[in-house]
């Protein structure tokens with residue numbers, strides 16, 4: 001079952017200057033930075049009450065974030081939903097005809113197992129499922 005929005009992912013060109021920008025915007029500093037080598041990203045996280053924002057900077061030109069910025073520019077990259085049982089949710093969504101971008105949950109940032117759905121099957125929105133490890 002999808003429970004709530006876990007985070008909103010924003011693709012940025014330069015995470016250091018974006019951290020400064022979002023710190024001014026939210027009036028709070030980011031609480032965590034983490035690199036996820038398998039995704040080719042550096043991340044930082046802000047939390048405003050229950051709303052979590054994930055900034056993502058590419059670490060190599062093959063990264064999904066580098067390709068996204070090249071095509072669409074900086075901006076909202078994905079919406080992540082928390083799930084209580086990622087395997088059950090992946091199976092359910094696959095049976096509903098959605099295209100999973102990974103058949104096995106992978107390790108994301110902030111201690112999560114994640115799975116992505118192809119944006120072509122979700123009205124152009126990249127959806128991430130997250131389960132706390």
Ligand SMILES: CC[C@@H](C(=O)O)C(=O)SCCNC(=O)CCNC(=O)[C@H](O)C(C)(C)COP(=O)(O)OP(=O)(O)OC[C@H]1O[C@@H](n2cnc3c(N)ncnc32)[C@H](O)[C@@H]1OP(=O)(O)O
Nearest residue numbers: 009036039064067068071077101108109116119124125126
């Ligand atoms: C930090 C870890 C983790 C977390 O814990 O939170 C993350 O959030 S990691 C985030 C980065 N990782 C990913 O996004 C992995 C999933 N994404 C992918 O597998 C790929 O990006 C993709 C969605 C399959 C697209 O890859 P690819 O086909 O190689 O790229 P193209 O540039 O050719 O795009 C094809 C097509 O899809 C459109 N697109 C791409 N990204 C998005 C997006 N984020 N939202 C909406 N649409 C997207 C792209 O514009 C192309 O469309 P057309 O030009 O119309 O064909």
Ligand SMILES: [Co+2]
Nearest residue numbers: 009054080128
């Ligand atoms: Co994410």
